[in-house]
Amino acid sequence: MGIRDLGLRVGTVSAESLNSEIAGGRAPCVVDVRSKAEFASGHVPGAIHIPFWQMVTRWRDLFHLRDQPIVVHCGHGPRAFIAGAAMKRRGFTRVVYLAGHMKKWKDLKFPLEGE
Numbered sequence: 001m002g003i004r005d006l007g008l009r010v011g012t013v014s015a016e017s018l019n020s021e022i023a024g025g026r027a028p029c030v031v032d033v034r035s036k037a038e039f040a041s042g043h044v045p046g047a048i049h050i051p052f053w054q055m056v057t058r059w060r061d062l063f064h065l066r067d068q069p070i071v072v073h074c075g076h077g078p079r080a081f082i083a084g085a086a087m088k089r090r091g092f093t094r095v096v097y098l099a100g101h102m103k104k105w106k107d108l109k110f111p112l113e114g115e
Helices: 017-021 036-040 052-065 078-089 103-107
Strands: 029-032 069-073 093-097
Touching: 017 103, 029 052, 052 078, 069 078, 069 103, 078 093, 093 103
Parallel strands: 029 069, 069 093
Antiparallel strands: none
């Protein structure tokens, strides 16, 4: 059983589309919810780091963006869904997830910061 089986609407953006938006200077807010070590080993250019377990308190850091697109991702998906659900409960209206998460981004050899 997956997140879609629970009847939750889950919006995604493809890695290709996000990479194009970043390259074109039109990047949405990108939130990486992986651990500090994972983030430091390479992240999507311009991503904000908020570990998923801190989202219950640090969502306020992003509240001014609550009506703008926010792309949330982790390594494979579960942590991003937890963080995104916490954001949605607090009024964020345009949370989407990076399809394939960081694994897909790295598989496609897209640019990384912090390596």
